[in-house]
C-alpha cells in the first residue's frame with residue numbers, strides 16, 4: 518500500500534515524520550505533494566518521494582491524506598477528481614464529511630489530528646462516512662494509534678475535538694512557557710527552566726493516562742496539607758486558570774463551526 522500527503526506545511530510535514538516514526542510505511546511508500554518547492558525539497562531529505570503535482574501523488578497512492586488549508590480543500594478536490602478506488606483521509610479543520618462527499622467521489626474518513634504527529638504523540642479523533650469500508654476504518658484507526666492515541670466520534674463532535682486536541686498543543690505550550698518564565702524569575706536558567714516545565718507537563722499527562730485515577734485524586738496526592746503546591750493551586754483558582762482554558766477551547770470550537778459553514 519502507498520500513501521500520499523497533499524500539503525506539506527506545518528501539519529503535513531509533521532504527519533509525514535509521524536508516519537515514518539510509526540514505522541508503518543517505508544519512505545518509498547510515501548509520496549508528498551506541495552506547491553512550494555522548498556518544502557518538497559526539505560521533506561525529501563527524509564527519503565520520501567516528492568512532487569509538486571498533486572495528481573501524480575494521487576495516481577501513485579491508494580490512500581490520500583489531505584493537509585491543505587480548509588479554504589484550499591475545494592480547489593484541490595476539484596483538481597484531484599478522485600474515484601471510489603481511493604481512500605481520502607481529510608485532516609482539515611472545519612471541513613465536514615458531507616462537504617467532502619459532495620466534492621470527492623472517494624471513500625472518505627475525516628480526522629482531526631494535532632501537530633504532535635511528528636513525535637508519534639498525537640491526540641486525534643476520526644469520524645467515518647457512509648461509503649468507507651470496515652478495512653478503511655481499521656487501517657486509519659491502527660495508523661492513528663501508532664502515531665499516538667485516537668478515538669472515534671460522531672461528526673457533530675468534530676468541532677469540539679478541534680477546539681480541544683486539535684488546537685490544544687498551543688494552549689499547553691503557553692502553559693509551559695509561563696512555567697518556564699516563572700522558573701527564570703526565580704533564578705533558574707532559561708534552558709533548565711524549559712526542561713523542567715516541559716518534562717513536568719509530559720509527566721503529568723502520562724500520569725493521568727496510566728493511573729486510571731481521577732484528576733482530583735491525583736491533585737490531592739501532590740497537595741499535601743500546609744505544603745507548597747496548595748499555595749500555588751489557590752492562586753490558580755483565584756486567577757481562574759480553568760475557566761480561561763475552557764473559554765479557549767470553546768472559542769476554537771466555535772471557529773471550527775464557522776469554517777464549516
Ligand SMILES: NC(=O)c1ccc[n+]([C@@H]2O[C@H](COP(=O)([O-])OP(=O)(O)OC[C@H]3O[C@@H](n4cnc5c(N)ncnc54)[C@H](OP(=O)(O)O)[C@@H]3O)[C@@H](O)[C@H]2O)c1
Nearest residue numbers: 524525526527528529551552553584585586587609610632
Ligand atoms: N497546524 C496544526 O496544528 C493543525 C492541526 C489540526 C489540523 N490542521 C489542519 O491541517 C491543514 C493544514 O494546516 P497547516 O497548519 O499545516 O497549514 P500550512 O502550514 O499552511 O500548510 C498547508 C500547505 O499546503 C500548501 N498548499 C497550498 N495550496 C496547495 C495546493 N493546491 N496543492 C498542494 N499544496 C498546497 C501550502 O503551500 P503555501 O504555503 O505555499 O500556500 C502549505 O505548504 C489545515 O486544513 C488545518 O485545519 C492543522
